[in-house]
Amino acid sequence: YGMAEPIHRAVNRLGLRLRVYAPVGDLLPGMAYLVRRLLENTANESFVRRRFVEGRELDELLAPPDPELVLAGPGWRSSGDPAQSGDAALPADVQPAPDPPGGPSAVRSGDYQPEPVAEWRDRSVREAFGKTIDRTGERLNRRDSQPVVPAIIGGRKVMTTETIASVDPAEPSTVVALSPRCGPGEAEEALAVALEAWPAWAATPAAQRAGVVFRAAAWMRQRRHELAALEVVEAGKPWPDADADVCEAIDFCEFYGRQMLRLDAGGQVASPAGESNALRYRGRGVGVVISPWNFPLAIPAGMVAAALVTGNAVIFKPAEQTPAVAAKLVEAFTAAGLPEGVLNFLPGLGEEVGAPLVEHPAVSFVVFTGSLSVGLGIVEAAAAHRPGQRQVKRVVAEMGGKNAVIVDADADLDQAVPIVVASAFGYSGQKCSACSRLIVVDSGGGGAEQLVERLVGRAQGLRIGHPREMGVDIGPLIDSEAQGRVRSYVEAAGAEGKVVLARDDVPATGFFVGPTIVTDVAPDSRLATEEIFGPVLAVMRVDTFDEALDLANRTDYALTAGVVSRSPSHIERAVQELRAGNIYVNRAITGAVVGRQPFGGFGLSGVGSKAGGPDYLLQFVDPVTVSENTLRQGFAPGDGD
Secondary structure (H helix, E strand, O other): OHHHHHHHHHHHHOOOOOOOOOOOOOHHHHHHHHHHHHHHHHOOOOHHHHHHHOOOOHHHHHOOOOOOEEEEOOEEEEOOOOOOOOOOOOOOOOOOOOOOOOOOOOOOOOOOOOOOOOOOOOHHHHHHHHHHHHHHHHHHHOOOOOOEOOEEEOOEEEOOOOEEEEEEOOEEEEEEEEEEOOOHHHHHHHHHHHHHHHHHHHHOOHHHHHHHHHHHHHHHHHOHHHHHHHHHHHHOOOHHHHHHHHHHHHHHHHHHHHHHHHHHHOOOOOOOOOEEEEEEEEEOOEEEEEOOOOOOOHHHHHHHHHHHHOOOEEEEEOOOOOHHHHHHHHHHHHHOOOOOOOEEEOOOOHHHHHHHHHHOOOEEEEEEEOOHHHHHHHHHHHHOOOOOOOOOOEEEEEOOOOEEEEEOOOOOHHHHHHHHHHHHHHHHHOOOOOEEEEEEEOOOOOHHHHHHHHHHHHHHOOOEOOOOOOOOOEOOOOOHHHHHHHHHHHHHHHHHOEEEEEOOOOOOOOOOOOOEEEEOOOOOOHHHHOOOOOOEEEEEEEOOHHHHHHHHOOOOEEOEEEEEOOOHHHHHHHHHHOOOOEEEEOOOOOOOOOOOOOEOOEEOOEEOOOEOOOOHHHHHEEEEEEEEEOOOOOOOOOOOO
């Protein structure tokens, strides 16, 4: 039974059935598998070694690793003072996130900890979410219930004569929501309402503003399945992607609320004797948030929460493909007690409602996530000074990438293959962080061919289907325009390289495109230089690691990049030389976690600080320094006194 013999004996004594397995295959991969397991289980820090070789007691092995931690109540909490550990105190009416089943949610009371994603291995979780999706589908199929998502202006629901239908991308005949086609008139009205509501909201203490954001997070946490199910049907997300997006929305609210409390606490400047100095932050005014469809809850939640918690009023223009999900975010903040007029919701087409808002002199800042062409247009429009404009507009924009993963010559293919497949084909490649270029270092030893062969095999095993079904890996693209664009790249791929995989076993209805892998791609080809935003992977082989770094940086974008290697020197060079805002080593290049991997790029990938990072809120405020002379002033009498 190998290294598991003690476990085998223990399970037998319990009278339980036990399945013993052994890897089957070629000798070299099998030996590598064995050596890796030996190294894992005989390492000095290995649980197995400490228990069975060193004879350590279970109480010692199960003790918390941090000596500062003590077991108190339902989860791990700190024995120290949160104020002295740098934690921000929560408002009295807001409680930390509850412990999830199976583990603690926070190390210290008041600390930010990411929302745990769903445990899909748990049958009860799968069944509960499946029932929620079924209820969502049944509601959409009822002919006596027309789904309407109105605009919200000053708390008032507004519909227009013309409407926009969002549909299930896997079943385009199913209408998910009808939203208004707002235009310049609604934009002007929303601006007037927001300008009127802003002063009172800006004067609201930071702790109260943070409380609203925390309560919005709690509202979403309580409705996690409902929100994720709506993403499945409106955005076409597979179950894990939909759930992760809701978790990230909660994370943004929890993280930015705590960041605002830290900013409000002050303490950033020195005050010598006789002088009091303070650095304070004021909201800038009314901002415009323009969000994408691919993360329809998380990205707008971060942008809106950051703007609101720093004391600004917001006009929120969602993507026309996913207004129903976006409307839930507005509902969350309304339920959290946000005053009317502070957050206004304007669905519509970008050129009809977004453009007038960006150009308006009363708008103080614009936060955008989307395509490069639209983002550059926003930057240009916001830079122009217009009559009546009293400040320079700030723009925070995330505009995509052409991201590369380098697989080094010494890389472990067992590790590299799942990393590349997850990075390239997760959510059908519809992530700005997705891998669309694979650069393989191979000087002629056949490593590239082995890697490609295994990539093709794994990609062929991905399940394509309706995302309402459990276990689907590849769902539809968002709409017919996206499907047509990605298909054009697939059709032209044969002229730019060798197509080794082009799956066409997709459903007859819906906006599906199967995973495609193209090798021998020229570095200056369309496949290697243009953002595709679909499940298409261009593979390029180079002889040296130097060439790999050069090729990875040969793009105007600079969002994410990754390296899979066992060479410390190559890893260090990649970290130092890769031109990307987020660099990932021996892991997937998608799935940044708020507060752990602040996300954002530079170059043509975007402008502004990283989302989910410690300096993100500073983009939404004007810093004000207050300096006061605190020395007592004496009295100097005159000649006649």
